[in-house]
Amino acid sequence: MTEDIFDAGGSLEERILGGLDEEQREVASTLSGPLCVLAGAGTGKTRAITHRIAYGVHSGVYSPQRLLAVTFTARAAAEMRSRLRDLGVANVQARTFHAAALRQLQFFWPQAIGGTLPSLLDHKANMIAEASRRLRLSTDRASIRDLAAEIEWAKVSMLTPANYLENAQGRGTPGGFDLTAVSRVFQAYEDIKTDRNVIDFEDVLLITVGILQEDPKVAATVREQYRHFVVDEYQDVSPLQQRLLDLWLGGRDELCVVGDASQTIYSFTGASPKHLLGFKAQFPAATVVKLIRDYRSTPQVVKLANELLGSRRSGGPVADAAWAPPLKLVAQRPTGPEPRFMECPDDEAEAAVVAGRIQELLNGGVKASEIAILFRTNGQSEAYEQALASAGIGYQLRGGERFFARKEVRDAILQLRAATRAVAEGPQEALGQIVRDIVASLGYTEAAPHSGGALRERWESLAALVALADELAVSRGESFTLAEFVNELQERSVAQHAPTVQGVTLASLHAAKGLEWDAVFLVGLSEGLMPISFADTPEDVDEERRLLYVGITRAREHLNLSWSTARTPGGRANRKPSRFLDGLRPDSVASANARSKTGPTRRKAAAPASCRVCGSMLGSGAERKVGRCNQCPPTYEEQTFDALRQWRLDEAKSADVPAYVVFTDATLTAIAEAKPSSLEELAVLAGIGPSKLERYGEAVLAVLAESSEL
Template sequence: MTSAVPGLAGTLEDRILGGLDAEQREVASTLTGPVCVLAGAGTGKTRAITHRIAYGVHSGVYSPQRLLAVTFTARAAAEMRSRLRDLGAGNVQARTFHAAALRQLQFFWPQAIGGTLPNLLDHKATMIAEAARRLRLSTDRASIRDLAAEIEWAKVSMLTPANYLENAQGRGTPGGFDLTAVARVFQSYEDVKTDRNVIDFEDVLLITVGILQEDPKVAATVREQYRHFVVDEYQDVSPLQQRLLELWLGDRDELCVVGDASQTIYSFTGASPKHLLGFKKKFPEATVVKLVRDYRSTPQVVKLANELLGSRRSGGPVADAAWAKPLQLVAQRPAGPEPRFMECPDDEAEAAVVAGRIRELLDAGVQASEIAILFRTNGQSEAYEQALASAGIGYQLRGGERFFARKEVRDAILQLRAATRAAADTAGEPLGQLVRDIVASLGYSDSAPHGGGALRERWESLAALVALADELVANRGPEFSLAEFVNELQERSVAQHAPTVQGVTLASLHAAKGLEWDAVFLVGLSEGLMPISFADTPEAVDEERRLLYVGITRAREHLSLSWSTARTPGGRANRKPSRFLDGLRPDTVAGASARSRPLTRRKPAAPASCRVCGSMLATGAERKIGRCRQCPPSYEEQTFEALRQWRKDEASSAEVPAFVVFTDATLTAIAEARPASLEELATLAGVGPSKLEKYGEAVLAVLADDGHGDGS
């Protein structure tokens, strides 16, 4: 349903709605009632919802102070605020769930609870380590990280230490601990926080929910303040965030949600697309708009993305019920090059080939900032850092040192701020030239220095500030002042909304969500890395497929997909290309050498069927060993007994139950597969990263010593 706005001037429609396609225009002009926007990758969802907000504000339907736009990252919220300012709706609040809740909590804490709001805990690691020590549990960095992630999942799922155990069945052994131990650590962690008078980020949401549920006056005040809500990336909402949203809404339906179930890649944090997919059931009168016109990527890239999702096979009733029918994207850009598939003999060769291809793109005029290398795990970045450095190509590691923490950036902002005090001396000078003049003393020049190293990195940081000044003048007009530029930098610093830096981006696939580049290299696409080895259920494998889909749809024009057959030069070529590439890659794939060699296509593996008889596997233990209980084992009894004895000794030494080291199902899988390397061991269900690091070498030694290894 479209709201008619009486007396609306045609110029306003032209200015705000004129550049939108038919579906985007429907989103932007539907100003009331529940609205659900199913928006595929690259279809302009942010454009649609920011124009909707601006159209509602300028037409008088929305009061800017009474609309709250919510998204999931500070960067996305800052980007939304920037776009709204460009559209003349800068007074609208665009925040993350946590930022919005924290602001409300700070305001209502004195009257609802009394006293001073406890300090906010930045990182859980120290507190969780203390909680484990109180229980006399031995932990390392990896196990603390896993425990922190599990506690975060529990809290956003609205679980407490008391009911965690009954609701966490099937979640494995977080940090190497059984679920009973995890529940004890969870309770101990909450006790430590109470003793230290601190709260964590999940507590901000939990306490805000508690106040809104228990205090009708506070709830009424919030609902009076906010009349309209917009939620971006709605497929990533957790049960806790959904509950907070429901309390904000009350019995009203002035809600617009935007999302894409095929981009759900954070299920491990508690995110679920069920609220997006069930929106029409919850609000039967809701307007549902599908955005499928892809303005980002070429038809070749879009075709590959569609085929990746379309080639998914059944994973059983539970997985099939959770798998949403994908949106079929329709490319709007002109044709481009076909995606490249490359097989390399080892990781080093793969990195060298990618660096060489990037050099070709740079020589052809593609900007370094428009190129990205994306990988499944952060540990894969080192080879590419070395290859790019050897090739003299600058890069930036997403997730590394924050842009606004760099010394040259802090110095530049100080000088820019000082210059605003001399406004009379700078009056009338264009902002872009003014910024260039100010940062020149810090090492900026119109041309980049030759070579790499710290000098080049410093120049790239300053050049990013200059480019941002030019961009803001182009978007907001020539009257945009130095003081406004400094204020913009301050806000971006708080939100960590960094400007574009000239350098190839290295990032994990998860970190790349929401970003895009002209050229994208998806690397390390071998079994065990994509899908990751610990994706041992059909649902987890589906999520890995969606993660690769996110990677593919980051590319505008150039897309390369590569893998290596061995980890190290001269190593055993026992890696296989990802099952997700079956049916997508051509019959011949270019290798690291100049020649191409044929590859045999494999049928996509059904992740939940017995490898012996083909029947559906019913239990987690069966899926771990890849064989149903009716089929006989295929391991040597001597091998299995050697592994059991090693596990017994290891458990005794660590004073933990034997299954905490490895379950019987995992030992069976190891005995049957007889992995000869850490890479092969990592592909087995039940061998996660922390266990691989802790026990991997010892397991390989047991297998080598039992007299049945290769060559015996």
């Protein structure tokens, strides 16, 4: 059933708005004019905006077909649609920017451009690899990925191959190539797409923007269709998405935006909080509401999150101008346990300690699905997978095989669909029991199997479907049928809105955005991983701080923060805990006070500030690492650089990590140009910290020695 808005007594306002706090109620009852909602983590922003939409529709202010709600992931859009259905509003369009633009493009292409819409390219890698081969550039999987990311950034920044070079200064060496080479790859990639009659995801937005700008009739039709707009996660909009939104609005101001600048963690993709922070300047009459009551986390977790942002020190005029004053959250939950800080001797010991602590939580009644291990890079997951497996604890790797792609899930949906007619003709049972009976033939039982491995994973998938059936039977009412459940599964499959699986979640901090758990383990919190080693500007370090903030605010009650002092058992204990923990760890107040007098970081002396070739000032961290500006040609020998890249690729494959985790392209270039002959000479290069020197130093020197003999 819905939230009883039809059956409950009282006025419409009381039925829809009665359960909201004062600030949420202000959001939900402000139905016209520009509205900016600054919503901290866990403050109920989705609840506020879905109730706003429901209140507007039920009061007649909004026509559901003429309101467009935009968010950034298909999962979030599906969640919003589900909540709106529960509030009795089923016809509102809740989509991602890309999905909304693609739908418009498919409709208007014949009349605006003519012919058939080109095919949509799922992945850029193959075409970028072909573009590189045409230009006789040597690439590997890591460099192709980096080039793809750079081209995506250029396109969402509304740059073309013709003007990329002049607007990309300071971007370093994407994929290990200078910016001139990148612009040529960009042009070749666009040419190949044209030849093959395909478009990529960024083209969907670009072409839609072009049509709306050039065709007044199409623009008028879209603006007639959509009168009101809601944009969630507004801190993550790119210049291209903002341009599309402006064209949808067409000078009108019926816009509600929701966001939190302190959760901006996708700047590398072109996202910028400047539109959120400048909303009042763009719309002077806008109402601004701050949501700061945190209903998710205990006071102890909220306090740590506030202190993390509050302990940020000045990074200079540019960084300070980009840093938004954070919202100070106010916890609403009862008191809970203090966050735990754990220092471990090595990575293996850290994983074992975390697995042991998780077992304690499981024994204490915390569900496995309510526990998460979050890390900075995906390459860190293996140690925790092994530790959990050794302890007999089930887990799911977020970003692994998609739930609806699993064989047992596909088989279950087929059987459920086949049973819809028979169930409709027979006596009615509870939906949950019907689903249990149908999936029993696939291996579902009421009790979980004691064994692990594939049998347990299959049971977990089927149990998740059963639990979803029980959940929807409660939220949608007893009349919710099996046929409707199958349709719900189909919609969730398209949106990749998976139900909850009973297993500990392993995920990167970026992948954890928008999720929450009862217990969160933030692992690997040492310098070089948090902040990551290639965060070499104050602005980059600020983004890493925000990323850790996102991780902390995922926890409802139990929060554990850990790091190791060495990579391997018996290795040199030369790792330091993350600078972000200074003053937050119980034993770090003194060291934090000392650091405030000597400087904000533990970094070695700054890399050269001027080009060693032409003497010009170096603008980016990548240039400073190399000691040479992008305009000056590289001084390394090609065979040396190729040998180092091949070694890095082999090392990355062996460790199952991205190539940049071994060494960034800028560091690799610096090594090739300096050609150090000893560990001491290697250690002075920017990007070579103690841990990387210990792990890779001898191997790098061997590669250099071998290449010099060729």
